[in-house]
Amino acid sequence: DAGVIQSPRHEVTEMGQEVTLRCKPISGHDYLFWYRQTMMRGLELLIYFNNNVPIDDSGMPEDRFSAKMPNASFSTLKIQPSEPRDSAVYFCASSFDGEKLFFGSGTQLSVL
Amino acid sequence: GQQLNQSPQSMFIQEGEDVSMNCTSSSIFNTWLWYKQDPGEGPVLLIALYKAGELTSNGRLTAQFGITRKDSFLNISASIPSDVGIYFCAGQLWSARQLTFGSGTQLTVLP
Secondary structure (H helix, E strand, C coil), X not given: CCCXXXXXXXXXXXXCCCEEEEEECCXXXXXXXXXXXXXXXXEXXXXXXXXXXXXXXXXXXXXXEEEEEEECCEEEEEECCCCHHHCEEEEEEEECCCCCCEECCCEEEEEC | CCCEEEECCEEEEECCCCEEEEEEEXXXXXXXEEEEECCCCCCEEEEEECCCCCEEEECXXXXXXXXXXXXXXXXXXXXXXXXXXXXXXXXXXXXXXXXXXXXXXXXXXEC
């Protein structure tokens, strides 16, 4: 199995631009999680899906953030408009039981 | 909400030494998990614990689920250079699927 695949690995953009992060979970996993990692705040859960349905989005910081999961093999996290404080590593993780998470390699986002 | 205090924040040890790190919580968890993160990669699950008092090993790693359900410990025996990385504890309640992560322990193994 290829594991959780995220793209791009690195994204550099200017403030105000739209950013879209992509994730392909492990086949057969019913749960998908989006996390953000920063030095100051560590790993923060943004949103998670179960069977493609958003279950808890209370971690999404602002309306500028949105996430979708149109099917079982694809999810996106969008930031519009982006701001410098959004700079972080964004991880996608999938799970078959909601407990043991398998993380992707992350997207390093830099907003200038 | 729940908070996890993980200590120490960082450790510098000699190759061959044993390592201990721990997490404490302000509230109980039903599941404790330990992850390791290598530079430039996502966290990888090392050990999962499901019962208070449980002691589980994975090679040179041993983890314990505290009796009070508010803490967990991870020990690494005979450290080697590839043990370098950040170790995270994570707790979970059965009533919620979200994991609460500790702040991590940065481990450096000196040759």
